[in-house]
Amino acid sequence: GENVGLHLPTLSVQEGDNSIINCAYSNSASDYFIWYKQESGKGPQFIIDIRSNMDKRQGQRVTVLLNKTVKHLSLQIAATQPGDSAVYFCAEKDNTGFQKLVFGTGTRLLVSP
Amino acid sequence: DTEVTQTPKHLVMGMTNKKSLKCEQHMGHRAMYWYKQKAKKPPELMFVYSYEKLSINESVPSRFSPECPNSSLLNLHLHALQPEDSALYLCASSPDRGYEQYFGPGTRLTVT
Numbered sequence: 001g002e003n004v005g006l007h008l009p010t011l012s013v014q015e016g017d018n019s020i021i022n023c024a025y026s027n028s029a030s031d032y033f034i035w036y037k038q039e040s041g042k043g044p045q046f047i048i049d050i051r052s053n054m055d056k057r058q059g060q061r062v063t064v065l066l067n068k069t070v071k072h073l074s075l076q077i078a079a080t081q082p083g084d085s086a087v088y089f090c091a092e093k094d095n096t097g098f099q100k101l102v103f104g105t106g107t108r109l110l111v112s113p
Numbered sequence: 114d115t116e117v118t119q120t121p122k123h124l125v126m127g128m129t130n131k132k133s134l135k136c137e138q139h140m141g142h143r144a145m146y147w148y149k150q151k152a153k154k155p156p157e158l159m160f161v162y163s164y165e166k167l168s169i170n171e172s173v174p175s176r177f178s179p180e181c182p183n184s185s186l187l188n189l190h191l192h193a194l195q196p197e198d199s200a201l202y203l204c205a206s207s208p209d210r211g212y213e214q215y216f217g218p219g220t221r222l223t224v225t
Contacts, residue, residue, distance in 0.1 A: 036216075042218055044216045045216070046213055046216075099207065106154075
């Protein structure tokens with residue numbers, strides 16, 4: 001199947017900075033995208049999702065942007081905190097199967113105090 | 114209750130052993146999933162159950178056998194595993210009309 005990939009494997013930021021984690025996807029028919037945070041030794045934790053009929057969605061300190069023209073997804077984290085340090089995965093709903101998510105390769109976010 | 118639980122947290126087994134992983138959710142979700150995750154890799158889908166019926170099997174070897182006894186429980190039976198099967202096994206569930214999946218903490222499996 002098609003892959004969802006990330007541009008940067010590791011992102012290092014200072015506490016208080018804004019972080020931007022990027023994701024490129026290749027399936028132009030994908031209509032749903034989701035971001036997960038995975039801390040060491042834990043399962044992925046749902047952060048935020050977005051459907052393809054939207055280009056922006058905001059949560060608490062997080063914003064997801066979707067650019068369907070260039071098939072690009074980003075996760076913005078405002079005022080990054082040490083507790084945000086984790087691996088972040090984007091995923092897209094596989095439009096060949098209702099319940100199947102295809103995960104990207106992941107970006108590690110390191111937040112320095 | 115918005116939690117997916119998995120037991121055991123850690124499991125070490127030999128290649129001739131038979132063991133089972135268990136997953137439970139009480140969110141009323143009717144779709145449940147098994148994923149395998151190797152170190153520094155994304156989760157890879159293994160099986161999907163929808164309304165207690167197997168709907169997706171991602172060509173998983175028969176030494177992995179899933180079971181969904183009821184809408185809240187999902188098991189993964191393991192037999193004659195190989196060392197390369199060592200990984201984090203994640204369970205997830207999703208609501209009827211949503212695509213978001215909620216994950217459990219995983220079982221760290223080591224095959225010796």
